[in-house]
């Protein structure tokens with residue numbers, strides 16, 4: 001009912017903050033193409049907590065929908081002030097995707113903030129898709145029909161077969177940083193990334209390589225044909241006010 005509806009009944013998330021990590025176009029100039037919103041909890045005793053320590057708790061406690069919408073709202077408001085050719089990527093948990101009205105709720109946040117739907121990218125995990133829930137399929141179709149971009153996070157770390165995942169229309173694959181960290185070693189990272197990039201290109205899907213920490217990795221991934229790159233080499237996740245890449249000329 002509306003009692004627990006995160007749109008109607010907004011809990012106070014005063015100690016949460018949204019950090020942003022830029023994503024960069026691979027190649028000439030490596031300009032920022034967008035940024036990923038990453039939630040943080042500023043705890044009075046324990047300092048700044050990363051999601052691993054509280055997202056699972058929020059999921060179990062039924063708070064993840066509300067938390068997710070709070071982050072979405074913050075991120076859409078922030079992105080409105082960035083250049084128009086940039087996107088904001090927001091992580092969505094499987095529980096959010098299971099909400100039958102999820103698409104409409106996202107549209108409401110977009111309208112409220114004034115952000116163009118095509119500038120929002122929702123990052124899903126494989127576990128959202130493997131539930132084989134036809135409602136999730138409908139929700140994704142609806143989101144994409146209005147131009148919202150859908151990406152698949154941590155790609156390559158799960159267990160589902162490619163054809164199953166690619167049944168869903170997605171716009172982007174985020175290649176997990178475990179493969180990127182193997183570049184320059186004898187492991188199979190380069191071959192796996194090369195295969196993912198080739199497959200994605202044929203399907204018209206963009207690819208973001210995550211966890212780029214060195215110039216060598218940046219150049220190697222650009223040469224492999226990744227469309228975008230993200231990682232500490234470019235920037236760590238930072239508070240909104242420190243996001244220098246998107247400062248518009250006038251400000």
Ligand code: G
Pocket residue numbers: 037038039050051052055068071091092093153237
């Ligand atoms: O920096 P890092 O510790 O921020 O993020 C760890 C994990 O937490 C990532 O896998 C990311 O997908 C997840 N995460 C970050 N912010 C959010 C959020 O707002 N919602 C959800 N569901 N997951 C998030």
Ligand code: G
Pocket residue numbers: 021038050091153154177210211212213230231232233237
């Ligand atoms: O699962 P998701 O991709 O949403 O999580 C992003 C996580 O990866 C965040 O915890 C973020 O802080 C972390 N991260 C981002 N860039 C790098 C990087 O270059 N190296 C490492 N080790 N972690 C990174």
Ligand code: MN
Pocket residue numbers: 036091123153
């Ligand atoms: Mn992510």
Ligand code: NA
Pocket residue numbers: 153154155174176177210
């Ligand atoms: Na990831």
